[in-house]
Amino acid sequence: MTAPEQAPPRASGAAPRDSGTAGSRNAQDADGDHSYEIGAPVPSDGVEMWRLAVESRTLDANSRYAYVLWCRDFARTSVIARRDDGRAVGYVTGYLRPENGALLIWQVCVDPVARGAGLAGRMLDAAWDQAVAEAGTERMETTITPDNASSIRLFTKFAERHDTTIEREDLFGPDLLGDEHEPEDLYVIGPIAADKGGNT
Ligand SMILES: CC(C)(COP(=O)(O)OP(=O)(O)OC[C@H]1O[C@@H](n2cnc3c(N)ncnc32)[C@H](O)[C@@H]1OP(=O)(O)O)[C@@H](O)C(=O)NCCC(=O)NCCS
Secondary structure, eight states, rough: OOOOOOOOOOOOOSSOOOOSSTTTTEEEETTTTEEEEEOOOTTTHHHHHHHHHHHHSSSOOHHHHHHHHHHHHHGGGEEEEETSSEEEEEEEEEEOOOOTTOEEEEEEOOOOOGSSSSSSHHHHHHHHHHHHHHHHOOOOEEOOOTOOHHHHHHHHHHHTTTTTEEEEEEEEEEHHHTTTTTTEEEEOOOOOOOOOOOOO
């Protein structure tokens, strides 16, 4: 995997988790009443991301090494969510595109036990807030397969919260991804005004 360039992370390789971020509100999940702590990951969180990706059976699960490296180099544009019992239940991986500075969201994953409680939306908001603080980005991009209704809904809601548009275009088809992989459509969200927080 070729990792895109990005502004270097802080000296530790990652910012500490910030339980005070706007994206870290309490919620309930299928296991009961849990508080989610959402923040920038550290390299050891890459192991949890890898586990969640494998267990999702939906995402392209990359190597364990890829997630650990990601958490080292792209911590400021990624987040991990943990319950108050310490269990990792979700993550977002993102990077700033060198070409235009947009926050490219690569994977969003929520443990089945925590789905339906709005966690993915809150993680997306937290990753966005981090990217804005890091680089003043104004656009989000992501790729979604046409059959992923929950993901399309997730990003459409993000655009609505930020009072902006979302546009789709063809990106990668079977000529690049192979016949075994669904096409990946590009979704572009923005521009998003600096004061359009989605966390209210
Ligand atoms: C997609 C995923 C991240 C959503 O996580 P989540 O925490 O349950 O999502 P949220 O609760 O924030 O819901 C976001 C929106 O999607 C909707 N949604 C959730 N699951 C859905 C489904 N199966 N079909 C249609 N809409 C769905 C929700 O209703 C919500 O919209 P609403 O506010 O209008 O009701 C999660 O289902 C998942 O990890 N799936 C497997 C991996 C994956 O496909 N990731 C996305 C591609 S990278």
